[in-house]
Amino acid sequence: MSPSSAAPDTLPIITIAPYLPTLAANHSDTDRAATAKALHEACRDIGFLYLNVDGFVSPDEMQNALDLAREFFHRPQEEKDDILLTKADGARGYQRLRQNVTMGKADHHEGLDMYAPSPFPDTPENAKRHLGGANQYPVNPPALKPLLEDWIVKMKTLGKAVMHGMCDGLGMDEKEWQDMWAINNDSFWSMRLIGYPALPDGQDGISCGEHKDYGCLTFLHADDCPGALQVLSKSGAWLNADMVRGCFVVNIGAMWERWTGGLYPATLHRVVHRSPTYRVSIPFFFEPNFDAPIDLLPAAKRKTAAEGRKIEEPEGKLKYGDYLLSKVTSNFKYDDDEA
Numbered sequence: 613m614s615p616s617s618a619a620p621d622t623l624p625i626i627t628i629a630p631y632l633p634t635l636a637a638n639h640s641d642t643d644r645a646a647t648a649k650a651l652h653e654a655c656r657d658i659g660f661l662y663l664n665v666d667g668f669v670s671p672d673e674m675q676n677a678l679d680l681a682r683e684f685f686h687r688p689q690e691e692k693d694d695i696l697l698t699k700a701d702g703a704r705g706y707q708r709l710r711q712n713v714t715m716g717k718a719d720h721h722e723g724l725d726m727y728a729p730s731p732f733p734d735t736p737e738n739a740k741r742h743l744g745g746a747n748q749y750p751v752n753p754p755a756l757k758p759l760l761e762d763w764i765v766k767m768k769t770l771g772k773a774v775m776h777g778m779c780d781g782l783g784m785d786e787k788e789w790q791d792m793w794a795i796n797n798d799s800f801w802s803m804r805l806i807g808y809p810a811l812p813d814g815q816d817g818i819s820c821g822e823h824k825d826y827g828c829l830t831f832l833h834a835d836d837c838p839g840a841l842q843v844l845s846k847s848g849a850w851l852n853a854d855m856v857r858g859c860f861v862v863n864i865g866a867m868w869e870r871w872t873g874g875l876y877p878a879t880l881h882r883v884v885h886r887s888p889t890y891r892v893s894i895p896f897f898f899e900p901n902f903d904a905p906i907d908l909l910p911a912a913k914r915k916t917a918a919e920g921r922k923i924e925e926p927e928g929k930l931k932y933g934d935y936l937l938s939k940v941t942s943n944f945k946y947d948d949d950e951a
């Protein structure tokens with residue numbers, strides 16, 4: 613591994629306003645450079661950060677999203693089962709409690725998964741293969757679908773802003789940034805609503821097993837349940853990533869780790885939800901284009917060398933969509949036996 617500088621043991625708070633089209637005019641080049649530098653340090657040292665989105669997503673919008681998602685999870689089981697993922701392409705839709713599997717173990721949560729439109733030609737055969745179908749949105753509460761549609765638009769804008777800041781932080785020139793954006797500008801995003809009942813008493817269980825995210829960037833909004841989301845620091849300790857008002861928790865995924873030859877490691881994290889409340893979280897995964905090649909970035913090579921670190925050349929060739937499909941097919945168990 614690269615030499616580790618004094619890795620922080622708390623997550624930094626970074627304001628993205630200088631990179632957001634609606635807010636950038638109020639910020640100077642110095643502000644932009646400060647954001648880019650802070651993104652670089654956070655991605656290198658911990659892979660997690662708080663992103664201050666003040667003025668872009670309002671606190672009311674953030675609370676409303678959680679409340680509507682909670683209303684959905686509290687609907688009768690039969691109604692949620694109407695949009696089971698097995699009724700679509702096996703990836704889009706509702707999954708029951710303990711149907712999701714991480715590292716071979718059932719997670720103690722239920723969820724609703726959505727993805728960008730199918731990347732395959734529109735044929736009846738393709739509609740049945742993983743990721744080939746259409747999203748299944750809940751009918752109730754009626755306000756949930758329009759909220760999710762607005763959320764997706766905003767998160768894609770946020771994705772571009774953070775990607776630009778990170779690419780500046782890596783020292784890319786304009787041409788390199790444009791090339792990078794060309795393989796992310798049709799993001800094969802995904803989004804989950806996750807509902808976590810408290811872990812049963814006396815069970816030494818896990819609500820969501822430790823994992824790295826698959827792709828590029830995760831923008832997480834969740835109920836404030838101290839201690840639930842935990843992040844593995846470089847020192848080997850699990851840090852609590854509790855929510856901060858007006859901020860998303862952001863982490864980088866496996867594609868950034870590969871793009872940067874390990875300079876920006878995707879960090880292990882997990883959820884252990886022990887308090888008696890029902891916790892809701894909404895991760896949005898801003899991902900590369902489905903057919904994006906994930907090769908070592910020259911800017912990452914330069915930056916790694918400039919910082920006197922060791923690069924880990926990624927092996928072979930990889931396209932994001934192939935990687936995603938390999939993950940999605942191993943993610944669920946459809947028979948409902950207790951694992």
Ligand SMILES: O=C(O)CCC(=O)C(=O)O
Nearest residue numbers: 806825834841883893895
């Ligand atoms: O619910 C959370 O806080 C985190 C969920 C998560 O890590 C994921 O869905 O990848």
Ligand SMILES: [Fe+2]
Nearest residue numbers: 823824825881
């Ligand atoms: Fe995750």
